[in-house]
Amino acid sequence: SAVISQKPSRDICQRGTSLTIQCQVDSQVTMMFWYRQQPGQSLTLIATANQGSEATYESGFVIDKFPISRPNLTFSTLTVSNLSPEDSSIYLCSVEDRRQGIQYFGAGTRLSVL
Amino acid sequence: AQSVTQLDSQVPVFEEAPVELRCNYSSSVSVYLFWYVQYPNQGLQLLLKYLSGSTLVKGINGFEAEFNKSQTSFHLRKPSVHISDTAEYFCAVSEDTGRRALTFGSGTRLQVQP
Numbered sequence: 001s002a003v004i005s006q007k008p009s010r011d012i013c014q015r016g017t018s019l020t021i022q023c024q025v026d027s028q029v030t031m032m033f034w035y036r037q038q039p040g041q042s043l044t045l046i047a048t049a050n051q052g053s054e055a056t057y058e059s060g061f062v063i064d065k066f067p068i069s070r071p072n073l074t075f076s077t078l079t080v081s082n083l084s085p086e087d088s089s090i091y092l093c094s095v096e097d098r099r100q101g102i103q104y105f106g107a108g109t110r111l112s113v114l
Numbered sequence: 115a116q117s118v119t120q121l122d123s124q125v126p127v128f129e130e131a132p133v134e135l136r137c138n139y140s141s142s143v144s145v146y147l148f149w150y151v152q153y154p155n156q157g158l159q160l161l162l163k164y165l166s167g168s169t170l171v172k173g174i175n176g177f178e179a180e181f182n183k184s185q186t187s188f189h190l191r192k193p194s195v196h197i198s199d200t201a202e203y204f205c206a207v208s209e210d211t212g213r214r215a216l217t218f219g220s221g222t223r224l225q226v227q228p
Contacts, residue, residue, distance in 0.1 A: 033215055042204060042218045043158075056213075092157060096214055101146055101165045103208075103216055107157040 002027055002095050006106030013083050013113050020079045021109045023093035028073035030098065034066075037090040037108070046091075049076050083113045116141040116207045120219035128227050129197055135190040135222045137205030147188040148206040148216070149179055158204065164188065165210070175199070200226045 003026040034046040047055040055068040121136040149161040162173025169181040205219040
């Protein structure tokens with residue numbers, strides 16, 4: 001199984017600032033995924049990040065608001081820009097073990113925007 | 115595109131009683147099916163998966179689920195629950211090819227009472 005380290009685990013940010021979340025995996029993976037879990041709700045896919053190419057964003061999510069980097073096969077970052085209270089959520093990264101057909105999740109980053 | 119419906123937002127049950135959490139999905143292509151559990155203030159943990167083969171799959175912590183293609187269902191069951199099973203349970207689906215990002219249901223809160 002993949003071990004995923006996500007940082008920070010939680011943060012409190014001011015309106016208008018940005019937060020960058022890091023996701024580190026202990027093995028090389030082709031695809032990494034970023035999800036958002038708004039308070040009391042389910043998970044929604046933000047984007048898919050492949051190494052060496054632009055991230056693919058889901059409907060309702062744009063690169064200017066959620067820029068993603070994927071510099072190598074074990075690391076990715078998600079930035080949440082120009083924060084507003086509506087961005088208060090848990091953000092999770094995940095990776096797929098394609099051979100097993102399983103996605104593993106990081107522990108998540110709990111973001112609160114004041 | 116796929117969608118997942120979890121029919122019960124909350125399921126209260128007494129300790130040692132059986133439980134079934136319902137999940138229905140829709141998809142125009144073949145899918146993989148998953149159940150994840152989220153304990154308070156924690157990330158997602160995979161309970162079990164259906165990729166192919168036997169339609170009855172067994173997972174961790176005594177849970178099992180049955181894939182019913184004709185009814186497009188993947189209900190989760192446990193014959194005897196414990197207080198420690200109190201958590202949020204998410205049913206999820208992905209295509210069996212390509213990107214394989216997960217689409218989640220809205221979640222079911224299992225509340226085990228003494």
